[in-house]
Structure formats: C-alpha cells, structure tokens
Amino acid sequence: MSSSFGTLFRVTTFGESHGLGIGAVVDGCPPKITLDETDIQPQLDRRRPAQSKLTTPRNEADRVSIFSGVENGKTLGTPISLIIKNKDQRVEDYRQIFSVPRPSHADYTYQIKYGIRARSGGGRSSARETAGRVAAGAIAEKFLYEDYGIEIVAWVSAVYSIVAPALDITQITRRDVDKSMVRCPDPLAAEKMEDFILEARNAGDSVGGIITCVCRNLPAGLGEPVFDKAEAILAQAMLSIPATKGFEIGSGFAGSRMRGSEHNDVFLKKGDRLGTKTNYSGGVQGGITNGEPIIFRVAFKPPATISLPQKTADFDGNDVVLEAGGRHDPCVVPRAVPIVESMAALVIADFALRQKMREEVL
Amino acid sequence: MSSSFGTLFRVTTFGESHGLGIGAVVDGCPPKITLDETDIQPQLDRRRPAQSKLTTPRNEADRVSIFSGVENGKTLGTPISLIIKNKDQRVEDYRQIFSVPRPSHADYTYQIKYGIRARSGGGRSSARETAGRVAAGAIAEKFLYEDYGIEIVAWVSAVYSIVAPALDITQITRRDVDKSMVRCPDPLAAEKMEDFILEARNAGDSVGGIITCVCRNLPAGLGEPVFDKAEAILAQAMLSIPATKGFEIGSGFAGSRMRGSEHNDVFLKKGDRLGTKTNYSGGVQGGITNGEPIIFRVAFKPPATISLPQKTADFDGNDVVLEAGGRHDPCVVPRAVPIVESMAALVIADFALRQKMREEVL
Amino acid sequence: MSSSFGTLFRVTTFGESHGLGIGAVVDGCPPKITLDETDIQPQLDRRRPAQSKLTTPRNEADRVSIFSGVENGKTLGTPISLIIKNKDQRVEDYRQIFSVPRPSHADYTYQIKYGIRARSGGGRSSARETAGRVAAGAIAEKFLYEDYGIEIVAWVSAVYSIVAPALDITQITRRDVDKSMVRCPDPLAAEKMEDFILEARNAGDSVGGIITCVCRNLPAGLGEPVFDKAEAILAQAMLSIPATKGFEIGSGFAGSRMRGSEHNDVFLKKGDRLGTKTNYSGGVQGGITNGEPIIFRVAFKPPATISLPQKTADFDGNDVVLEAGGRHDPCVVPRAVPIVESMAALVIADFALRQKMREEVL
C-alpha cells in the first residue's frame, strides 16, 4: 500500500518503467469538476523525456487516457483511472548489467527487499513512475484552482553551484519558468545552467540541482496538527520523488543560524485578513497554513546513471568495471519541476478536503 | 487521526500542554518484549524541562506510567497506553495574551482552523506533546535493539553559526552526547554553544540549531517504495517535530552541488554482505535501506517565544506590542535530541514490521 | 492498529479486563461541541456490570474521566482521551484455569496469535474493552444529535426463542427500552425474557439473544460506495462486538425469501424530500443512506462462561473437566444495548464527516 498517497484525495500509482505502461487511480476527487485529457496532458508534456537536448532521448509521448471516473466531461466523484502506455521501452539495454547492481540505484535494495526485481531499468524505482503522479496532480491542481484560486509554481533555482538570484514569488508564473529549457526564470542563470548540464553530459557525467516551489492563495487553516503537519506531509511528498536528498520550508537550514528576534514573523493587517510582515515560516505555523505563500526548496542529487566507467562490485562481491547502458538525464531538475508541483498539489488537495470536515456546511 | 503515526507499529498521542497531562497509545508493538517504566524514563529525562540552565524552568518530572498492554513485565501485543501527568501547568500565565496571537506560534492558525483553541500555552502545538512520542519511541528502540541490534544516536551538530566538526558516526554513543548540557559531543564546540545560548537567553532572545542523527546496524531492505520511502517517512517524522524547518539525508543539499561521478556510492564486499565505499546516499537507495548507516540532519528554527518586546497585531488587526509570558527554552536542540531519536525509532520499527510480510516465516 | 476504528472520526481503545483500567482516544471529533463527563456517564451506566440481577456481579462503577481534548466544557478539535479505572479486578480467580483454554473463549486463539496472553480474564478479548467504545460513542451521539438531530435507539428483540412483537420504530425511545431490566420495550416479552435468563443463571447456564437498532433522522447521502458502504461498516462494527454471530439490515435474511416486486421500495413524496413507501432496504441503497431510518439486527450467542462442568482439553491436549471461575453475565444482550448504539454512532459520525468533503462550505 506504499503506492498510495493521501487520506481523502488519494492517489495510487502502478506500472513499471519497461512494462506495458504506467498509470494512476485518483479516489476522492470531488464530483462535478470539468475534466478531460487536455487538463492533464500539459503537465505530462513538461515532464516527458526527449523534450529538449537537456533530457534523456527515450522517446515517450506519454499520452494519457482517462479510463474511468469522468462522464461527459465531468468528474463523477468516483475513482478516476489514468493510463499512459509505454512506447519506447528497451528491455535489451539492461540485459548485460543485470548481475551488477548500479551504484546509487535501487537495483541492490529492491533485490534484497523482494528477492526479485524487474529485469529492465528501475521498474518501480524509475522516475518513470512519476508520470502517474503528474497526471493525478494535474487533477488536484484543477480542483484547487477552481475552488480556491490556488496557484502552484516551481522552478529550477540551482544547478550544481550555479544559483539563480531571488525573484518575486508573488508574481512568477509557469510561463516565466518555461522560457528556458532548464526551467530557471532568470535568463542569465538559465544560460549558465544549460551550458553546464551539456558539458556534464558530454563528459559522460551528471549533476545535481535545487527546485524552489511556491503555493499561493491558500486559505489559512489547511494542514493537520502533530504528525500530518503541512510541512511534514510536503516533506514526505518531496522526499518520495526519486533522487531527492533534502527539503526545507521557509527559512529552512538558514533558519538554524538565526535569532528568534529576527526570525519571528510578526502579524499585521493585510486587507481583511491577518498577515505576517516577513515569511520565514514559509506559510505554515504549527503545521497549519497561515494564509501567506508556502515556499519550499527540494535538493536533487546528480542522476546515478552516468557513462563514465565505475569500479564497483557485482552481486557476488566480485570487482567489476561498470559502463552503464540505458538512456538517462544528465540532470533531473528541469523535468522534475512539474513533479514537484504535482506532489504539492496532491498534498494541498488532501488538506483542503480534510479541513472541510470542520466547516459549517450550507 | 493526524495524531497517529505508523502503519503497523502505530502511535497515537493525546493531551494538551496545560491540561491534566499527556500520553500515548502504541498499537502494534510485538508481544513478549520485556518492558517496564525504567525502559522509558531515561529518554523522557533527557527530554524533560528544567534539566539544565539551558532549558525552560517549567518543572515537570514527566514520570511515565504504563497503563495497559504489559503484564508481569512483558508486552502482550495489545495496545500499550502511557500516561504522563502535568504538574507545573500555569494557566494564568497566558490570560493576558489570549487576544494576541504570538508571532511564529500556532495561536493564529489553530484559531482559524478550529474556531477555538486552548486558552493556555500551545495546547497540542506545544512541544510538550512530544513527551508522548518520546515515551513511545523508547519502546520502539527497545524492540529494534533486541531484535536487530539497531542503535540510534542523535546529537547537536550546530547552534546558530557554531558548527561542530565531523565525527566518527560508527562509534558515537549517547554517553558521548550527554557529556555536555548542550548535547554536542565535541567539547570545544559544546562550550561555545552553551555560552552562546546563555547569552541569547540573557538578551531575552532565542537561537536555532541543527541535530544530526545516525541509525546503525539496520538490515538492508527496510523502507517501502514510491510514497513511503524510508527518507520520505523520516522527513515527515522530523518535520512533524515542532520548530523544524528542514531535513536532509546523506549528501543532502550539498549533494545538489555534486557530479554523479563523485556522488555515486560504488559497491564493495564488506564481510559477507555488499556495502558501499562512500555513503552519500545516507543508507538508503530507492527509498530502501542498503545496510549502511542512515545519516540525516534536521534544522530547528529559534524558539518563537522570546522576552524581547515585539510589534505585532492582535486578532482584530490592531497594532500591539507583545511582551511574552510563559516559560520557554532559549534553544530547543539540546532537548530535541531524544525527540529526533524517538521519531527515527518509530519510523524504523514500522518499516521492520512491514518488511516481515515479505519474509519466510519459521 | 486493529484497536482503532473510523477514518475521520476515529476511536482507539486500550486496556485489559484485569489491568489498571481501560480507555479510549477519540481523534477527529469536531471542535466547539459542549461536552463533559455527564454526557458520557449515562451510557456507561447502562453498560456497567452489577446493574441488575440479570448481569455479572463484578462491581465496577465505570466512572469516566476526560483527560484531554476538552477545555472549559468545549471540545478543542484535538484528541479526546477518556480513562476508566478498573476497581474490582480479581486476578486470582483465573489462576487455576490458566492452563485450560476456556471453550468458545479467546484464550486459545490469543495464545496462538501472540505466544502470550493476559493471565487473568480475557484481557483485550473481554467485553470490558467495550466500555471505551461506549464512552467514545456517547461523544459521537452528542455530535450527531446536535448537528443533525440523529437519534439512535437499540433494544432487546429476542432472548433465546422469546421474540418481542414488532413495534413502531419511529417512536421508540431509550426511556421505553429502559423500563425493563432486560431492555425489551414490550412488557410481556420482557417479563418472560427475564424469567428465562434467571432460570438459565440458576441452572449454571447462559442464553443468546438479538438486539434491534434504529437510527432516525439521518440525512440522505451518508455512507461511501464500494467497500465502505454504510451496511458494510455497520456490519463490521457490530461483528466487532464480542459474542456476536450475525448482522442483518432491512429485510435481512428474510429478504432472500422475497420477490423483487415485493421487496422494491418505491419512491413517493414525503414533505420536501423523496421517501420510500416501504423500507425493506433498511435505510440504505447502494451503501448510501436514503433518508429513511436505518434498521438492523444483531445476533448474540450465549456467553461462553458457564458454571456447568465442561469436558474439554487443556493446552497439551489432555482431557480435563473445566468448572469455570470468574464472574459473568448469563445473557449479554441487556448490557449490549448501549454498545450497539455506540458502535452505530461511531459509524454514522464518521460517515457524516466524510460526506462533508463533498459539500459546499460557507
């Protein structure tokens, strides 16, 4: 049941990287939302491979079909199932390396856990699994935007040591983000990042990066106390994305190097609501949204698949030199932007439904 | 149900900061484990207030009683309930500030969420709630140590900008950690940290810090794919602790500034198992433990309660100057060490039980 | 985690029959409900032992304390914990029979399941555990009555082969039910039932019976499709009560002996809502309430503890004659009436909260 996420707005994903395809079931989506495939496909297109020279050449159109839960363009309130067929799987690419667990991949751990594993590619551990999440997340986004006006925008804020300058989180749009292949809205930084990624690719290597995400127009009161705090479930959601190594919200790690008198977000009147002067809290206090934007950052390691030869060991412990097959991204962050947005949407949609139980109904 | 955590080894906490007391129910603890209060009290003593001049003076002995689930010193496999009575609650300290939401506290968000809140202290949002987690975590630790030999040790690795030097994570013990009040095993750093915290307290201010935690002797194969990856559930667990703003595992945010050829943990034979030469992965690959130590870091912000006057707004949006009542810690990390350890233990115990479903039974 | 029940209105019970006491945690109860112990105690008094000559003489006052979640007589929306101390446990009564599993008790199955069991009485399998449910159910009832006007009334409709005549389910009240010790609202049947139970007790034997329950004033639309149908979760709830062997709703087993043309509940206008002419459905269609009363029946077997000697086997398979110690009820149905009501209330409260996620909010 670890392939399911959420309490009331609940997604279950299925499918292996090199099997027939992948998919998702969304159970708990509210009824009467206008929905068809064109609401979902754009985010899948932003996640799909072979979209630019920065990404893996594996060529998947990632066309989504809504198999159930929608009739005449409206959600029924019943489980929405989504199917994305694999087209360009290449089982044979992986044959020669089956006896050698790829360093920093899940080959070894899946084999130990299950006593068996998919013979080609990463199976469920492949980032391909996230297409199901992105499809589901697009539905969550539609609900959040229509019912609450919530907007979620993520972008690449760092690649290796190239860091984009701070920007106005109240204004940034996906259009701004998509102006560059690398999905960094700062043109200068974007150019440097792209050059650096291509250089790494040419060297047979890979590089890490950071994604920043903002969620705007949230009502105060979302998130559940104690174990299901908004930041806690966001952290789970983000660290469940392949290749992630860190999460921080608001002031984050930098907040540990601050004094309370600097860090405290004092209140002030903002129109008809109470807002805060600063936002070191990142939009949450005590695990519950306060009406300010949620702002968080996610660290991605460099992809484990590289072309450079690696001295490692096979399953029996014998020394081997591995030269990797398979196709891969030299840096995951450009394609991970819609994944981060989708997981954020799934988290917030669930909190929105959970908060309804405390509200007066009409 | 957000006061419950875990799938098979499941803890539910209850109780408010200034009510009759707090407690926890642990459902799913294996039967026939030797257990009495003396297994639990030591970690509570490490978490209790008034343990040193670095902590809040609120004087709570935090004596735990096992109310059910244990008979003649053995767990029955039934729910273990744990009760800790409040002794030094001071409801009146909070009267005057009830109309002013304390900056960076949960007063405002709880009020919006529920339309009501505890009139004294933080209620459920208070760190006092974590005493229940620590009591439950001590039971998880006992199970993990007896059945798997797992050891979990956390320590303060930074206070404000004072950073302790790296240490040998394979050797560090709680005894090393407890040599200083601040729970930093490096004596020089510890001294500086303590001075800095006392200085902040005297100035009516507070400071943040970082806790590092290592989990040793884990078998490979723990953690569940996709949404319940080990790092994802650890991240949720850590970000559910009050005052946390960030989590990173293995290389963490620094990993985003690395190349794949540096970051990959190549395999080599270690005795009768396959190990890795480096541990940038932090003990997990694809969300599943690989047999190397889990190593992670948690960022804590400075406590929100400070004595310095703060210009803020009351619930109606009127400008006010708040001078805080209540007792508080100038820095939470010394007392948060056992909380981090306990949450890690709860996560790992649950994964250990979940993995059993895939194993051959006798 | 099998000691928890419900998705949003969630109760967790704890405690053994002959330990320090029993209790419950209710997580998810809406905030701002007026609540104190006097709302809970009456149902506990209807469930308590030693309330009449028809029940076990074990003398437990079953005084409940609210330990958390309520402040100044209002629920906070946080976990409500409830404690009931045991007073009259008699551990020594069970010493001699520890090596002999009592026929039709859970002694044998708990021993096999856990490899250990409570040395006295039934531990968690004892009906004493249900006091926690009744306390939690009283809170659910208060919420349902105040927010929806929902009324839940159960009564004894059969003891052994003595069957009470049909009655007007739209009118019956708990006051009617409590007019007789046996909790059958028909005076003639009640008298016969009481005589029969006393006769069985004097003979050292026990007898079974049936409880019928009606839930009135439910809005249409409660209950969740497919696996969490209203009748399915009610069935789970009822079969989770000790000593139950059957559940039927509406026409029940008799419905299997009917034709569709008789059984179909045709619609007709009832005031401003659509109602049904008959109610063979028992208030639910497709798992969802239709606005008619829910009506269901629960079968209870005769209690397993009897004074008559029984030829059975000990744990090693040796023939023994068991003469039971311990105190017990000759028939459980009089005391099970509030248990049935409480479980029904927990089920409906959870459905009410779950339905809110589909409703427009103010």
Added chain:
Amino acid sequence: MSSSFGTLFRVTTFGESHGLGIGAVVDGCPPKITLDETDIQPQLDRRRPAQSKLTTPRNEADRVSIFSGVENGKTLGTPISLIIKNKDQRVEDYRQIFSVPRPSHADYTYQIKYGIRARSGGGRSSARETAGRVAAGAIAEKFLYEDYGIEIVAWVSAVYSIVAPALDITQITRRDVDKSMVRCPDPLAAEKMEDFILEARNAGDSVGGIITCVCRNLPAGLGEPVFDKAEAILAQAMLSIPATKGFEIGSGFAGSRMRGSEHNDVFLKKGDRLGTKTNYSGGVQGGITNGEPIIFRVAFKPPATISLPQKTADFDGNDVVLEAGGRHDPCVVPRAVPIVESMAALVIADFALRQKMREEVL
C-alpha cells in the same frame, strides 16, 4: 478512498458499468508468486454475464489483462494492475429513465451524495464493479493456496424458500458446485432453484437467495483483535457486495436461540493440534481463527431491476409508472458465488500478511 480494501494486501477497484471498462490495482501482493492471466480468468468466467440462461444477457467476455506488477510470469511485489474492457455497454438503454430513480437502486442516493451520477446503468453501484474484485481475489487465492494450502468454496444454499440440505463442508469442491447452472451442489435442490428462477424471469420478476461459504486449512491465529476481528472484516467484505442484506458466521442467528452448554465448542486433540468438537464458533474465537473451518452465510435480496411496471415517483416527486430498461439477472446468487469467494480470499490474504509481523523470521 472507499474503493480500496485491505491493510497490507490492498485492492483498489475502478471503472463504471457503462464506461470504457473496469479494473483493479492490487498493492502488497507478495513477490515471486507464479501468476498470469490464466490464474485469474476462470473466476471471472464464473462471474461473467451471459454464462447461462439464468443470467443477464449482457454479453461481456470479461477478458482480463495484467498491465503491471508481473514480469516473466512472476509477481514483482509491486502493484499488480488489472484491466477488463467493457464491450457491450448500452448507454442508450438508460436515457429514458434518467429522471426516475429506480426503486431500491442507488440512483437516488448517488444523486444526493454527489450531485451528479453516471447517466447509464449503475456506474460504480453496478455489480459490474465486482469483476475487479474477482480478478484481485483470484490472486489472493493463489497466494493462500500456495503458501498455506487454504481452500475457499462457496455455493448457493437457498433460492427464495428452496433450501439445499446440509452437506459435508470438509469435502465440497468448486467442481461439485459448478455441476449445476445455479451453483447449488445438491442436484434436487438445484433443479428446483433453476425452475423457480426461470419462472420468476418469465414473470418479469426477480428472487433472492443465500450463499454459504467455507474456508478450509487456515492456520490458527489469523484475524486481529477488537475492531478488525476476522468475522467483522468478513462481514464488511460481504455486506460490501451489491444486493446483500445479511451475514452470519458459525451458529449465526440460530446461535441466539441456544444455551451456552449447547453452543460451547469444547476442545479435543486433533492430530498435533488442538481442535474443537463442534464448530458453532464458525472457525473464529475472539475474532481470531482457531484452525477449524470458517463457515459463513450471506443473504442476497432479489435484484431491484424487474420488468414488471412499478408505481413510483420521479426525482421531483411526481407519480410515474416505471417500466425498466437495461438487462439484468433474475437472481444474483449463481454469479455471486465467485464474488463471495474472492472477497473471502482478500480478507484472509490480508490477515495472513498482518500476522507475519508477529512471527519469527528465518
């Protein structure tokens, strides 16, 4: 999330009666089980429409495809997704009756619950949804048979007032059951039942019936105390099947008319285990299996769709005479036999995995 069932062996179904198709995802199935479509199809064939003159003429081959989770004929331990396409949906059959809620159908309750509903057939409330359960259940059965030798056999024990005589539950097989179209192993009763059903069909009417199910070779110790007792989860599972009105286990309702001295199942040695002389308990004590066969009965009402005209009301409360369109079964029990078996298998598979957490591992 009400379309999911189970804690560790967890099935999620999706799909509407007259949409593209239906399906299921099984998450938590153990790895390394030999599995392909031929393991699943036979139970789907026993459930499919148009299999005999006793069933609906809707012609669905119900061919299942395994879309994920299996590679080279072995389960991977990852989610197994199953797809069954609809072929003979007839949307137009339902056009004329959309404004009239069919009596004793879920048309009215779904409309109220969701404010929208599938325009054709029952959508998710249709028994067609159970094809996904049957496919999932066939996988559970394979696991249970291979790992434990568990056998599950259900049969039609009553149609209307025609009751089959008792039979030897230790011997009955599916082959015996399938000797007659009606799936009653007693030839005389089967003939009478078939005649009666055809008579009802010819009269434009429908009839109810009862299914009995036995589960053999279960180990003692399965089932979880308190709320997830084996009988409680079986009751939920069975009452979640469309058209069910009652459930009883062991002595059932008849047990309420017995004395303890008759009803108690005394122990005796059976080979190397402790067994019981009688089995009024139905294989469970205190919610946990005792090693004797589980035996239970499920009551089905007559199908709501009949051809006879019905005086009822439309959604606005106006009197109408409804003459039903759509195709339907005159009696559901022959096709419900594999559904009952599948739900039982899902319940037991989940309990088997849950019990593993308490067992010593190799």
